[in-house]
Amino acid sequence: KVSQSPLITFNLEDYLPPRMTELDLCTLVGDDVLREAAFRNTLKANDFSAYQNTVVRLYLSEDLIFPTWAPILLSGRLADLGIASIWAPNSETFWSQYFREVLGKLDYSTFKGKPIVLKGCGDKRIPRDAYVQAIQYLKPVAKKISYGEACSAVPLK
Template identity: 40%
Template sequence: MENEIINRVANSKLITFNLEEYYPEGKRVLFDISDWLLEGIVLKESDFRTSVKQHDWSQYQGSYIALHCSTDAIIPGWAFLLVSLQLAPFAKKTVVGTLDTLESILFAEIIPTLDFSALQDKPVIIKGCAHKPIPQNAYLLLAEKLQPIAKNIMYGEACSSVPLYKRK
């Protein structure tokens, strides 16, 4: 009698939730304004405004932009606002911070819009391995959304998941 190999994972009711499937496509740009500062540390308003006005903003069409200053300069709040208003017609999203900040904000906007009704009372695995830069905050937000819905929440892969939550 031959032993048939049974794929228990495929036959289980486990649902794998992969955040990578919701990763917004588009170029990511870390835009450093320090090049527009006097010696990289002093914002001279007239020079800064000239640099902003002369810059070709169309090159950021469809991009996600993280505005930052790589030096220890003190940047007035209006400076990032001025840049973001120039980017508005071209960029999909502009934030102040790092690329990690950008990704966190994108997922903070995406996760609340998802329909989780198919996961009601089901065991869910939050897929841990990703080829795209999924921020840790996205996993936290997802877990918070799933907790009142899912029967169980695990992290990892079906063959080696880590249990995180089980409804009583």
């Protein structure tokens, strides 16, 4: 019966990147003081090819005073190489920001007037915020929305 249902499953796992890596800005600083010229040279000399086909979480592992321009320069260097990056102090913040960006770019017209199941209980990397964002986009277009699995879902709309 469930296999014949017109329900469309909206699975946030389908939007996870192929790979996520992390880059600690502290590893790019030679001493305790960040100097702009030295940092620019480090960015030019560094081989970032290991980060190709990933989304990179930029962060600081130590409580250092870091100028705002440092992660901006790094992100710009990665962007020049076609590498996406997100500044996030922890993994949950990274995933929230990642899903906000991804969900904001989707075309929801295919869900217009259709019953949707927002699949839950999946990959632990998907934060609650991603589900909150998904419902914001799906609610205006979907006929009906439930959360969970097709066989046991909680109605949301």
